[in-house]
Amino acid sequence: MNTLMKMWLSLFIALMVTGCSHTGNSAAEKAYDAELSGFDYPRPVQFFEVESQRQKLRMAYMLAEPGKPNGKTVVLLHGKNFAGFYWEPTIAALVNQGFRVVVPDQIGFGKSSKPEAYQYSFSQLAALTEQLLTHLKIDKVSVVGHSMGGMLATRFTLQYPSRVEKLALVNPIGLEDWKTVVPYATIDETYAAELKSTEESIREYQKTAYFAGQWKPEYESLIEVLAGWTRHPDYPKVAYVSALTSDMIFTQPVLYEFGNIQTPTLLIIGQRDRTAIGKARAPASIRESLGNYPELGRKAARAIPKASLVEIREAGHMPQVEQFQVYFDALSHFLGS
Incomplete structure (x- = not known):
């Protein structure tokens, strides 16, 4: 492992152990309002004021x-259970290689507004992301999406193909x-x-679906x-918006349009991932067949015309956590080629 990669791995471990808020408190002592007022991101946060669906957001x-x-x-798009802050090790490594990096919190997530009377769709979120890039006077980008961010990255690429030079999907749902x-x-x-939802139920879900039953303190x-x-007293609002975005994920599949993607695409797939929305509601006869990422990744790579596939055996839903060096080597080679 070279010196630079060791530095990024050390940064990653430090962030995972301490958390981005830098308070030193345990998770059990913290409560956050809907827009994470008391939670510090690893870099300065800016806000793009936008009017959407007759609301100022x-x-x-x-x-x-x-x-x-x-x-x-490079634009980094977060997953449903995350926000921009968790991208920090990737941001730092990309910036070191000369990339400008844009990391939005989508409307409904992180520090962004969480409107309850809102039609959430991947097309709408893609449009808002495109408006942000226009505001920043950025034209061409490479888009990297993880988990739900992979669905959004796919929609963004289909919706604005002239803007996207490369598309990378990291264990997309x-x-x-x-x-x-x-x-x-x-x-x-x-x-x-x-x-x-409780801290215990959230931990158990990620342990089972994301990390193949393993859990470490840095998670x-x-x-x-x-x-x-x-x-926090805001939780009913957060929970309702989460229900709206869950419905968006469940009812708005993007896989039927993979064949329309003409952008060079990289799939990075942790092989232990078993994430599947609604798996607990599935009939017992098929439940364990859902979220078979080794099979799903290969199928997606065949469906996308200009796709390449990197499989990471010793990783689940978050290869950027479990196998950062392997993940970033693949990503940086793809983005830089």
């Missing part, structure tokens, strides 16, 4: 500028259409389930925000 984002620009910009095999849960039912920062929200 704020879209939070980080903008990282390299000391020696290579002329390329939506590689299978759950609504064809899993009974539908209404928004009210999903909201009721969200209200029951605690990954649930800090989610757990902190459950302890």
